[in-house]
Amino acid sequence: MKSPLRTITRLLALFILSTCLSWWWFSGADMGWTKTYVTIPATDEITGIPYEVKKEKFVPGVDFVAVGIGLSFGIFAASFLFSPKNPKIQKP
Amino acid sequence: MKIQVLALTALLATQAFADEIAFDFKDPKGVNNIVFKLDAPLESISGTTNGISGTISADPAEPEDIEGKIIVDAKTLTVPNPLMQEHMLGADWLDTAKHPEITFEIKEVLNSKKDGNSGTANVKGVFTMKGVSKEITVPVTVTYLPGRLGDRTGGKMQGDLLVVRTNFQINRGDYGIKQGENLDKVSDVIDISLALAGSAPKK
Numbered sequence: 001m002k003s004p005l006r007t008i009t010r011l012l013a014l015f016i017l018s019t020c021l022s023w024w025w026f027s028g029a030d031m032g033w034t035k036t037y038v039t040i041p042a043t044d045e046i047t048g049i050p051y052e053v054k055k056e057k058f059v060p061g062v063d064f065v066a067v068g069i070g071l072s073f074g075i076f077a078a079s080f081l082f083s084p085k086n087p088k089i090q091k092p
Numbered sequence: 093m094k095i096q097v098l099a100l101t102a103l104l105a106t107q108a109f110a111d112e113i114a115f116d117f118k119d120p121k122g123v124n125n126i127v128f129k130l131d132a133p134l135e136s137i138s139g140t141t142n143g144i145s146g147t148i149s150a151d152p153a154e155p156e157d158i159e160g161k162i163i164v165d166a167k168t169l170t171v172p173n174p175l176m177q178e179h180m181l182g183a184d185w186l187d188t189a190k191h192p193e194i195t196f197e198i199k200e201v202l203n204s205k206k207d208g209n210s211g212t213a214n215v216k217g218v219f220t221m222k223g224v225s226k227e228i229t230v231p232v233t234v235t236y237l238p239g240r241l242g243d244r245t246g247g248k249m250q251g252d253l254l255v256v257r258t259n260f261q262i263n264r265g266d267y268g269i270k271q272g273e274n275l276d277k278v279s280d281v282i283d284i285s286l287a288l289a290g291s292a293p294k295k
Contacts, residue, residue: 031134031135032134032135033134033135033172033173033176034173035172035173036172036173036174037172038172039140039172044121044123044244044289046237046240046243046244046253046289047123047235047237047240047244047253047255047289048255049123049124049125049255049257049287049288049289050287051122051123051124051125051287052125052127052140054170059172061173062134
């Protein structure tokens with residue numbers, strides 16, 4: 001029987017990778033840096049000055065994806081530290 | 093005779109400054125903004141600030157008769173990426189702890205052209221950033237909006253507005269910001285766009 005810790009660690013790595021990629025993808029697959037706000041263009045009626053209204057929004061970028069991939073590969077690599085077999089189960 | 097000369101001088105001096113209006117560029121609406129852009133390999137870095145103050149004294153009838161200073165609170169410069177912002181305001185880049193203000197002081201107005209309540213000119217002034225001051229000339233468009241402050245404040249204040257717009261470029265290296273460094277990551281040239289409205293309430 002395989003070690004549950006090894007399986008759990010690998011599932012965690014897979015979860016982090018898939019969450020990170022799908023979050024990035026469904027947020028618009030932004031190819032720039034991660035942003036914590038977006039801007040909405042507006043114009044002042046009286047002066048005609050164009051300005052930007054800031055709206056707080058987390059937009060994951062390629063750095064977010066890189067961190068997610070790095071973290072999941074790190075956890076996957078760490079899974080090899082656990083024994084492939086459950087040490088508690090003794091063979092007869 | 094002396095008294096008459098003094099009185100005439102005083103009268104002329106009063107006349108000369110009678111039409112000059114002081115416009116305050118601290119905008120309670122937060123519309124006044126400066127946008128700065130730097131090219132970078134992944135995407136161009138674009139940031140803004142609303143932390144603008146300063147006063148410009150102008151005579152709407154005499155476009156070349158402008159003086160004043162625009163002040164930017166350097167700590168209010170923002171970019172959408174928090175790590176990038178931390179680096180930008182940090183000691184290696186803008187060092188806002190030591191140099192909290194970016195300023196432009198008007199010294200001279202050249203080649204002014206007036207068209208109704210609008211005008212264009214080249215404004216020579218001293219631009220100071222990170223403690224380094226350099227004389228630069230920027231193309232400016234100015235629009236005078238007499239009596240429009242009331243429309244902007246919902247009638248709370250009456251007065252005039254002065255709208256100033258300009259686009260110009262500076263090199264960060266000239267102001268001691270990583271001169272000749274990180275050119276593969278961030279360009280040396282910074283594009284700056286200003287769109288500011290100053291108000292002169294009537295007393």
